Amino acid sequence: MTRQDFKKVLIVVHDLVMTAIAVLATFFVRFDGILLDERLRLLPVFLPPFVAFAGVVYWFFQLYRSKWRFASLPDLFNIFRATTVLALTLLVIDYVLVSPQLLGAFFFGKITIALYWLIQMFLLGGPRLAFRYVKYARSRNTIERDANTPTLLLGRGSDTEVVLRAIESGAVKRLQPKGVLSYRSDELGQSIRGVPVLGTFADLDQVIQDFQERGVPIRRLVATPSALAPEAHPDMLLARARRLGLPLVRVTSLGEGMRDAELAPLEIEDLLLRPTVQIDRGRLENFIRGKRVLVTGGGGSIGSEICTRVVAFGASHLLIVESSEPSLHNILENPTLLSSDTDVDGVLADVRDRERIREIMAGFRPDVVFHAAALKHVPYLERNWTEGIKTNVFGSVNVADAAVEVEASAIVIISTDKAIDPVSMLGATKRIAEMYGQALDAEFMDRNRATRLIAVRFGNVLGSVGSVVPKFKAQIARGGPVTVTHPDMVRYFMTTREAADLVLTSASHADAEGRRLTEGARSDDRTSIYVLKMGQPVRIYELAERMIRLAGYEPGEEIEISVTGTRPGERLHEILFAREEPRAEIGVDGVMAARPIFADRERVQVWLERLAKAVKAGDRAAAEEVFEEAIPEFTRRTKTPELPAAPARLASQ
Numbered sequence: 010m011t012r013q014d015f016k017k018v019l020i021v022v023h024d025l026v027m028t029a030i031a032v033l034a035t036f037f038v039r040f041d042g043i044l045l046d047e048r049l050r051l052l053p054v055f056l057p058p059f060v061a062f063a064g065v066v067y068w069f070f071q072l073y074r075s076k077w078r079f080a081s082l083p084d085l086f087n088i089f090r091a092t093t094v095l096a097l098t099l100l101v102i103d104y105v106l107v108s109p110q111l112l113g114a115f116f117f118g119k120i121t122i123a124l125y126w127l128i129q130m131f132l133l134g135g136p137r138l139a140f141r142y143v144k145y146a147r148s149r150n151t152i153e154r155d156a157n158t159p160t161l162l163l164g165r166g167s168d169t170e171v172v173l174r175a176i177e178s179g180a181v182k183r184l185q186p187k188g189v190l191s192y193r194s195d196e197l198g199q200s201i202r203g204v205p206v207l208g209t210f211a212d213l214d215q216v217i218q219d220f221q222e223r224g225v226p227i228r229r230l231v232a233t234p235s236a237l238a239p240e241a242h243p244d245m246l247l248a249r250a251r252r253l254g255l256p257l258v259r260v261t262s263l264g265e266g267m268r269d270a271e272l273a274p275l276e277i278e279d280l281l282l283r284p285t286v287q288i289d290r291g292r293l294e295n296f297i298r299g300k301r302v303l304v305t306g307g308g309g310s311i312g313s314e315i316c317t318r319v320v321a322f323g324a325s326h327l328l329i330v331e332s333s334e335p336s337l338h339n340i341l342e343n344p345t346l347l348s349s350d351t352d353v354d355g356v357l358a359d360v361r362d363r364e365r366i367r368e369i370m371a372g373f374r375p376d377v378v379f380h381a382a383a384l385k386h387v388p389y390l391e392r393n394w395t396e397g398i399k400t401n402v403f404g405s406v407n408v409a410d411a412a413v414e415v416e417a418s419a420i421v422i423i424s425t426d427k428a429i430d431p432v433s434m435l436g437a438t439k440r441i442a443e444m445y446g447q448a449l450d451a452e453f454m455d456r457n458r459a460t461r462l463i464a465v466r467f468g469n470v471l472g473s474v475g476s477v478v479p480k481f482k483a484q485i486a487r488g489g490p491v492t493v494t495h496p497d498m499v500r501y502f503m504t505t506r507e508a509a510d511l512v513l514t515s516a517s518h519a520d521a522e523g524r525r526l527t528e529g530a531r532s533d534d535r536t537s538i539y540v541l542k543m544g545q546p547v548r549i550y551e552l553a554e555r556m557i558r559l560a561g562y563e564p565g566e567e568i569e570i571s572v573t574g575t576r577p578g579e580r581l582h583e584i585l586f587a588r589e590e591p592r593a594e595i596g597v598d599g600v601m602a603a604r605p606i607f608a609d610r611e612r613v614q615v616w617l618e619r620l621a622k623a624v625k626a627g628d629r630a631a632a633e634e635v636f637e638e639a640i641p642e643f644t645r646r647t648k649t650p651e652l653p654a655a656p657a658r659l660a661s662q
Contacts, residue, residue, distance in 0.1 A: 020073050021064065027132040028063040028095075029056060035125040039118075048116065055116075062098070066091050072133075077140040088133045096126040159225055160184045161217075163210065163246065164233030166196050172233055172260055173202040181260070181272065187220065187227065192241040210241065213249050230257045232275055244559060247275065289597070290322075293510070296517035298323035303375035303417075305360055305408055306382030308336025310470060311423060314509040315379050316340055320349035322513070328373045329355040330366075332382070360404035363411075370411035377520075378412040378420045379512055380405060383439075385425065390434040395624045398632065401438035402620060406445055413449065413460055419520045421512055422446050424464040426501065426540070430642040437636040437643055441616070444639065447537050448610040461519040466540045468501030470508050481553055485560045489568035491553045494575045499546040507541060514600055515539035538603040613639075 036048050067073065070091040075084045103117045117125070162169045169189050175181045188207040191197075199206045207216050220227050230250055237243045237259065250257040258272045302319045306312040307329030319327055327346070331337035337355045340346070346353045358365045360382045370378075383401050384390055390397035405422055412420045424443050427436035446462035453460050469477065477500075484491045503511075518539070550570065557564040564570055616639050623631035636643045 017073055020077075021067075023136065024067050024072060024133060025060050025064055027136075028060050028129065031125060031129040031132050032056060032059070034128050035121055038128075039121045039124055051116070063091075063095055066094050070094075077137050084137065085134050088130060088137075092126055092129045092133065095129065096122050099125065158183050158185055158229050159187050159220070159227050160229045160231055161207075161213075161227050162186055162189045162204070162231050162233065163191075164189075164236040164241075165191055165193060166199060166201050166206065168233035168235045169204075170201050172231065173204060175260075177202075184229070184231065187225065188216065190216065192236070210236075210246050210249075213246075214253065217253060217255070227255065230255050231272065232257060232259045234260070237275075247559060289514070292517055293318075293513050294322045296322075296520065297377075297513065299325050300376040301326040301328075301374065302377050302379070303328045303330065303370070303373055303412075304379045304381060305330045306380075306423075307331050307355070308333055308340045309381060310505060311467070311508050311512075312379070312381035313340045313343070314505040315381060315512055316353075317343065317345045318506075318509045318513060319379075320346055320351040320353065324351050326352045326373075327354070328369070328375065329353070330358050330360070330369060330382070331355060332357065332359045360408055361399050363403075363407040366407045367411045367414065370415045370417075374415045375412065375417050376419075377516060378408065378417050379423070379516070380408045380421065381423045382408075383423065385435060387427070387433045387435050390438070394434045394629055394632065395627065397434045397438045398620055398624050401435070402441050402445075402617070405442035406617065409446055409449060409462060413453075413462075416460060418460060419516045420446070420460070420462045421516045421519075422462070422464045423512065424466045424538075426466050426468050428464075428466065431636075431640060432643075437633075437640060440640050440643075441613075441620075441636070443538070445613050445617070448613045450537055452610055461522070463515060463519045463537050463539060465512050465515050466538065467508055467511075468503055468541070468546075470503055470505055477549065477552070478556070481556050482560075485557060485562070485568060490571040491557065491564075491568060492571050492573050493550050493553055494573055496550045496572055498549040498575070500549060501546050503541055511539065511541045511600060514597060515602075518597055518600075518602075540601045540603075 032052075036045060036052075040048060070087045072084075072087055072091060075087075099117055099122045100119075103122070162172055164172075166189070169191075172181065173186060176184055176186060186204045188205055189201055190208055190210055190213060191206055192210050194209055196206050197208065217227050232243070232246070235241065236246065247257060257275045259275045260272060297319055302324045304312050304315050304319070304327070307316050308331040312329075312331075316327060316329060329337065329340055331340070334357060337357060341353065341355045356369055358369055360366055360380075382404060384393075384397050409420055409422070422442055424439045425435065427433060428440040428443055429436070431437040431440055443464040446464055450460075450462040453462075481491050519537075550572075553570050554564045557568045557570075560568075562568045616635050619635045620632055623629070623635065633643075
């Protein structure tokens with residue numbers, strides 16, 4: 010028996026004992042003399058089945074699932090509902106017993122039942138609240154003893170209250186909150202869990218100076234999510250913090266209620282996007298919990314984030330397949346994975362090795378496969394096109410075939426928005442991988458099998474390896490210039506957390522859709538392509554300007570922006586769906602989908618055989634002929650488009 014199971018048993022025993030005590034206490038308080046003796050005589054007949062029934066009621070209202078140290082109003086409400094059901098049950102029993110065929114009189118009475126309700130509420134709720142208070146008092150003493158970093162919390166009162174709870178519970182350590190700054194003036198003068206709201210963000214300099222004069226120098230600023238909202242003007246907040254020389258960190262969390270809270274340095278990219286898309290956490294937990302999950306390319310930017318989300322949502326086993334030994338080591342040493350209840354393991358393997366992938370799949374037998382392994386940098390794939398085909402096309406084929414052989418319920422191929430009307434090797438190879446998955450998916454639906462193969466298209470992921478944002482940051486740190494390939498280049502952007510959640514959400518929808526299809530739904534109603542609603546695309550030139558300003562410089566004066574010209578395989582605008590792809594509304598916030606337009610598996614197989622011959626012969630023209638036939642919108646390599654004139658302020662420099 011695990012420690013967690015033992016704790017649950019203790020809770021069950023406690024609640025059942027308290028139920029028996031509540032009944033006894035009610036009789037001793039309400040009755041005496043012959044009335045008490047009569048009820049005590051019948052108690053051995055009544056009490057055991059009532060206590061057993063109470064255990065079922067407590068299980069139904071989930072009294073055993075919550076942790077006592079986090080006992081809260083929802084837990085008390087569940088106790089209220091369970092106790093009310095028991096009291097109503099006693100009332101029904103009382104009216105049954107009063108019949109002439111049985112006792113002919115009330116065994117309890119309305120006043121007795123009301124008294125029982127009060128005592129039962131106290132005996133179930135009181136110990137939980139007392140336990141929470143003891144833990145709270147102990148954690149406060151520990152915090153006061155260990156906290157050594159005077160801190161200001163930034164954000165709305167509701168957000169800072171959650172952070173203060175996390176500090177009290179020990180989820181966030183070593184912070185000594187001295188005050189709160191809110192961007193809302195109506196919160197001034199309030200106190201949040203004993204910590205005063207000292208001013209607005211505009212008062213930051215004065216508040217810091219006041220603490221300095223009192224001999225309590227503030228050493229850290231902690232920004233809650235609301236402090237990064239556009240209406241809070243986070244750009245100004247970041248600039249003030251840098252001017253004061255104070256570290257500004259943000260609060261992140263993998264769990265509900267900040268129980269897995271972390272502090273991370275506030276990066277420029279945290280301020281570059283629209284508000285992030287919120288996901289249905291319950292949906293993902295229901296989908297992932299208890300499943301065996303395999304992630305290829307698990308050491309990469311997207312793959313590693315998928316791994317952390319998978320363990321956060323309760324997967325039973327996670328196997329990470331990675332071709333890079335350093336990347337595999339880094340992800341396996343991730344604290345989130347090490348501290349989780351998920352059984353995590355990793356293997357070194359290349360998705361291009363078909364037999365090795367089949368061996369791994371057969372040994373692990375995953376329920377869900379996330380295929381994130383890929384070569385994805387456009388300029389490199391234009392020069393090394395054979396490697397792109399080997400990894401992105403045949404690697405995807407190997408993973409899909411191996412996962413199908415072990416009857417995984419869902420296989421998700423990580424694709425790209427460059428797969429639509431492709432002009433690069435990256436886009437073309439990813440589109441072929443999509444088509445192979447769609448062909449298999451259609452074949453299985455016709456056979457009434459639940460295995461789903463879907464593709465998820467990403468825009469550019471902020472902070473990922475090779476992303477433009479880290480490149481700009483490095484160039485700004487060197488003093489410039491910041492290089493932009495074209496002044497009119499626009500891209501969609503998303504965070505790694507959004508990307509990972511999109512993958513999991515899409516898999517959950519496809520899995521549920523697959524079950525419906527096996528139950529008789531129309532197979533032509535299925536969706537196979539998923540895309541995050543990423544808002545409006547961002548003009549890269551404007552992104553560079555804003556990043557320079559966030560770093561405290563003036564673009565064009567202190568740091569130059571240089572327009573270098575588009576690279577082979579690049580295009581100015583990205584597309585989310587092909588023109589002929591029929592859109593589908595799936596009822597999931599933040600996610601768009603499309604129904605497949607694909608060739609049958611036999612045709613795809615012929616294209617794959619021709620691609621294999623072209624790779625073996627090193628014949629790029631033959632490979633591009635296959636792409637043109639399979640993807641009519643594919644544009645072969647052309648001369649790099651002539652660069653338009655730079656903006657006037659650059660031309661004059």
